[in-house]
Amino acid sequence: MKHAHWLHTLGGSGRRLAAYAAGELSPADRDRVASMVAACRGCRRTVDGYRQAAAALRGWPRVGLTAEEAAAFVPEVNRRIDRGRAVSPRPVRPGLREVVWDHPRLSVASAFTAILLLIGLTLSQVQMWGLSGTTGRNGVEIISVDVDEDTSVMVFQPPGTALKVIWVFEDRSI
């Protein structure tokens, strides 16, 4: 049977492959992934990549303070405490990309909900005002609206008739 490597790198399978390379799987899962890896050349290369990265990181050289930095370290800390720098700057909030990467499922669900909401709102607007934008839910078509300083005139047509109704609004206080 031909194995599609890319299928093994998606979602849960991809995570299992990484965890397998790090030796973090339970014995049962380990055996299952081992047989998958044995039958998939691409998976073997992926696992090799994970293992090589992990090995290099484990052997990463530690970085120490120079003698000069070490000698000045405590005095500098004391100086900062005396200067009242104990109040640290406000933490910087994570960016959108980080939030999305940290919670991929939640992000997809939020995006999906937002799209549904948008579609729902659009549909409700179309239902309320009609596609032409001037016909109401009850079928009354507004033909024209003229607003003057002291008079407003609206012409509309009730549904199912050729009758045009003219409404005139006058300001009688003038």
Place this chain on the structure above:
Amino acid sequence: MPGPEGRADDRTLVEQAARGDREAFGALVQRHQDRIFNLAYQVVRNREDALDVAQEAFVKAFASLPSFKGEASFTTWMHRIVVNLAIDCLRRRRRGDPTTYDDRLAVPEDGAQNLAAPDDPETALETRQVRSLLSRGIESLPPAHRAVLVLREIEGLSYDEIARAVGCSLGTVMSRLFYARRKLQKVLRPNLDDLR
């Protein structure tokens, strides 16, 4: 890793420092400064920033000592402070403060595991190439992912300890670690055959 005696000493010094004993706090700083600096450096990957983050972490620790309950070891508590400051430092840097990266991994600690000096020149070259690739891969990771990777792969912390240090759930730690590992694997993979 400090043994039980080391932890007891830490606790005594922490108690004294929490009462305002600056000498005890100084001893505590001196004992942990190298380790804390190394952790800060592995995350921020710039000597100047790492020094600032490490010193600021101790300043913050001093201010928070009275609220330190001693449920975790002083080292674990410091991990949390320094990692959060390092992440903040990286985020600030990404939002506009230009900083030059420092790729020199200078002054290795005595007795530290170090692959920098294998006898075989071919192996040494390969190690340098892998490190250089990984270095670039690490620098391209988002700050929080980088911190989790360093705590797991370099510091050797458990998932639980990382969750406590970074202040997030176990699931988030696993997710961040997966993305970080996958990124490094992708960086390294095209070069695997060349290096062999």
